[in-house]
Amino acid sequence: MARFLFWYLVGNKKQEIYNKTFHLILIYKNSQSMNLYTDKFGVSTLLFRELPLEKALEKISYTKLRKVDLSIVLPKFCPHYNPLNTDKENDKKLKDLFEKHGLKLSSLNIVPGYFNKDDPQKVSRFIRRCVGITKLLGGHLITIPSGIKVDSNEWEQNVKMIKKYILEEAKFALDNGIQLSLETPHPGTLTESLKEVKLFYEILNTDFIKCTFDTSHIIKGKNNTLVEGLNVIGINRINHFHLRDAIGEETHFTPGKGHGDFSDFFRRIKNSDYKGDFIFELEFEDYSEKEKFKELDFALKYCFSLYSSDKIPLKMKIQTNQLYQLIFRFKHNPKSEIKRHKNIYLFFKRYKPLIVKAFPERVYIGGWVHRYRFNKDKIVTSKPKSVIIEKNPEKIYKIGIVGCGYAGGMHAFGFQRLNNTEITGVFDIDKGRSEELAKRLNCKSYSSLKDLVKYAQPDIVSVCSKEWAHYEAVMYLLNHGVDVFCEKIMATRYKDALKMVQAAKKNNRVLAINYNYRFMPGVRKIKEVIEQKALGELAFININVHAMSYHHALDLLTFLGGKILIVSGVFNNDNNIRIFGGTDWSLYDEDILYVPSINATVTCEFENSALGIINSSYFYNLHSFVLSIEAVFERGCITLNGINMFDIIGRLTFFSQNKITKVNMNYKKGVYTKGYEYTFYSSIESFMKNYVERKLPETSGEQGLVNMILEKAIYKSAIEKTKIEFLEFANQLFKI
Structure with missing residues (x-):
């Protein structure tokens, strides 16, 4: 054993020695009690969703757990495997990867799209591809969402519409020895509440479509207990559990560290005929690898203690105490914890300027x-x-x-x-x-x-x-x-x-x-709302900008609006007041304004039928104003104001005809400074992440070239007093 440990360590790089030693100790300790846990409990790859799949599985192999839920939430949230961009050869390699680490697939947890929103044929193709993967890996079920959330007056119609598609996919899966399971309830879907879940299964009117029961979704908002969730859905319909806890509306806590009552929950399940798995679907945005292992270990010991003996050790009773957890959460992330307590949050918000200067x-x-x-x-x-x-x-x-x-x-x-x-x-x-x-x-x-x-x-x-x-x-x-x-x-x-x-x-x-303005928190949030269609289709974008940042506004047009079809512009320029670091404007092409002086207005039509407008002038006061954006949608609008020389956060306000459920509108999360260094640092982080993963940078040289072509098209429009078809204009430039 000593010789193996020596060569294992010496054969690797020095900076990896600590991690390798830590993992060997984990493997040794876990092997002592592994058979106690492997039959019932497992973990989702969501725990390491920021890592490539191979590394995520390697990390999981260091734990006590052998069963794995493979999560596939494309394109960015959990892109561990893309069924549509892979073939049978890739599937065999995936199987070899599971076998290499001694892991077994429990379920494929996927978001293939929604039958009441996306092309049903594409959704079906995704699901059927995953059935084949699950069968090859020896899994027994696939979990999918029910359907995208709709207005209450359209709810029953939507459920009846998707019923036939779900039944077809469930029968196809069963013919291949795989069970189709719906994750119900789930925020942002047709089944957000237990009442909707009950009606949903009544309309489906079949027993062979099962339920994946996420504990955090049941107790979210303290509307229901876990036992009430079991009673409404019925344990006979449930064939898979995702274990998480909740505090208020937040659903990302380790079991035992929220307000959920897991003792009655496990007691009820033990007295039933449930034969499925319990999967820890833990998500931590700001936890280190070591902290993630600790949380998983706690969750496993806590749940297994309740499942096997209805009791938890004294140490764990102390750790699950509400006061203990309050102190722990405050120590880990004081800003997030303060926001959970309204009165404390309002106090800090009011006196923050004084508090900040005091430290x-x-x-x-x-x-x-x-x-x-x-x-x-x-x-x-x-x-x-x-x-x-x-x-x-x-x-x-x-x-x-x-x-x-x-x-x-x-x-x-x-x-x-x-x-x-x-x-x-x-x-x-x-x-x-x-x-x-x-x-x-x-x-x-x-x-x-x-x-x-x-x-x-x-x-x-x-x-x-x-x-x-x-x-x-x-x-x-x-x-x-x-x-x-x-x-x-x-x-x-x-x-x-x-x-x-x-x-x-x-x-x-x-x-x-x-182009670092893309990384202003408010701009990123507007982009997310557009991509998720949280307020419906985009109608138009209006950008007011200081002339010093005019070139950034041009980039934001394509970033937020997409492909430009037609562009037009007018401007009045005076080089005597067009001061920009002592610039010699003869070094620029005549038709590249870069920093217009008196005024400039740009109007464009996007491929998605939306309109874009830029108003720019050198006469804005930089100390008080740099940029504002107004985005108008079918069902609401968003306004970003207050961006100036000292503040890239500003104020993001929005109006919506309905409650926004697809996007969390908290745009300040993770923002550590108001200064422009935040946008530079975020841009560089994005570049390096794509660079390491061999992906195209977010703002490539080609995009920079597009922005310059846009400048030239605007100039031509202003001189000739005509609209410019952008693609045709760009093609003409390339020929020249």
């Missing part, structure tokens, strides 16, 4: 020091390597910085926060500025771009020099095998931008452009 913050200025936050625009950076992009990264990516001014500093600290990057060198034509930033980053300053590439050997370089200097630097990097993350605007001349995109393609390199 110093830890900031980085060449070293970590405590500073009081009296200056609203002060940069607050996170601890180096504090943001996890990859768990146990196999490679540390070398980062170079070109241009050491404001943007260069933002990029440098943005990359420095990540656990899989290292700043290896910086360069600026201003030697003093370059050396100052290098000192703060504890890296080397180089006297030329050539030396930076040759000696620092970066994998990625952030180009943050003046706009007219982007082209030369980017082309040199792409042609020397370096990937590029470039500040907007990508170039001051269209032909240069086109050459940059072509060079990236020719050299098989990554070229991304930093």
Whole structure:
């Protein structure tokens, strides 16, 4: 055993030794009691949804549990496996993966779409593909949602409409030895309440369609107890349990740590003929891997104690005490816990400005020091390597910085926060500025771009020099095998931008452009509402913007509205008041405004029939105004105001004809500062996550080129006083 442990550790990288040792100890400890748990309990891959499937299964194999629910919620929430983009060969590899880790599939938990919203044939194809996968992996059931939520006057009609589709899929599954199960109740679906669940199954009028019973959905809002849920649905109809707890409306807590009564629940099940599994469907957004293992271990011991003996140990009684849990939650995430208590929350909200100034913050200025936050625009950076992009990264990516001014500093600290990057060198034509930033980053300053590439050997370089200097630097990097993350605007001349995109393609390199306004919390929330159609179809977007951020507004048009079909514009410009860092506007193409002065108005028609409008002027006061957005939908509208030089959060308000259920409208969750560093850091995080996963960056070189073409189309429209068909105009430019 000692020899095996020695070679197991020595044969791996040094930084993995601790994790490997921890996991070996887990495996040894868990093997002592494994047979006590494997028959009934399992865990969902949702616990490690941020990891690739192979790593998620590896983590699960370190636990006491062998049964697994494979969750598939595409495209982003839990994309562990895509049945429509894989074939039988991939399925065999998936089976080998389960066998490699000694795991057994319990259920496939999928969201294939909704029969009352999406194309029924596509939904059916997804389900039937999953039936084949479940059969191959030795699972016994598939869990799907009932249908998308509708207005009460349309409810019965929708249930009757989807009935035939559900029956067809259930019969197909049974013919293949697989049970189709509906997760009822579930928020945002046709079966949100127990009353709807009861009526739903009465309309289905069949016993061979079963129920997956999620404990947190039953007790959400303290409307029902778990036993009441069992009584209404009937244990004979239930063939699968998802175990979670709830506090108020929140449903992501570990069993025993919320308001659910699991003792009566397990007592009732033990006295029944239930033969299915109990799956821990735990979700934690801000927990470390070690904390997740601890929560799962607690859940397993708590539930197994109640299931086997109706009692829990004294230590666990203390841990499940409400006061103990209140202190634990406050210690883990004080901001979230305060919001759960209305009076305390209102007090902190009212006196927050005084409280914030009373406590110093830890900031980085060449070293970590405590500073009081009296200056609203002060940069607050996170601890180096504090943001996890990859768990146990196999490679540390070398980062170079070109241009050491404001943007260069933002990029440098943005990359420095990540656990899989290292700043290896910086360069600026201003030697003093370059050396100052290098000192703060504890890296080397180089006297030329050539030396930076040759000696620092970066994998990625952030180009943050003046706009007219982007082209030369980017082309040199792409042609020397370096990937590029470039500040907007990508170039001051269209032909240069086109050459940059072509060079990236020719050299098989990554070229991304930093349009960081996309990452303002309010903008991300509006985007989510549009994608989820939470207020119906988009009707129009109206953006008012300071001229200094006009180019960002153009990017937001396509980001929020989609493909542009027709565009028109008018502007009045005066270079004498068009001040932008001493810019020589002769270095720009004449038809690229970038920063209009007196006024500019842009109107466009999107492919989805929505309209987009931009109003811009240099006369706005930057200290009080930078950007506002109004998005109008079929069933409501959203307004984002209050964005200025010091505040990227602003105020997001909305009106809806019905309660918004598809999207949580809390847009401030996870936002740690009002300063623009938040948007830079978030943009860099997004870039690196896609880079590591070999995905296209959110704002690629091609998107940067589209934004420049849009500038030229607007100029042409204003000069010729006509509408421009955007796609035709772009094609003409490419031919030139």
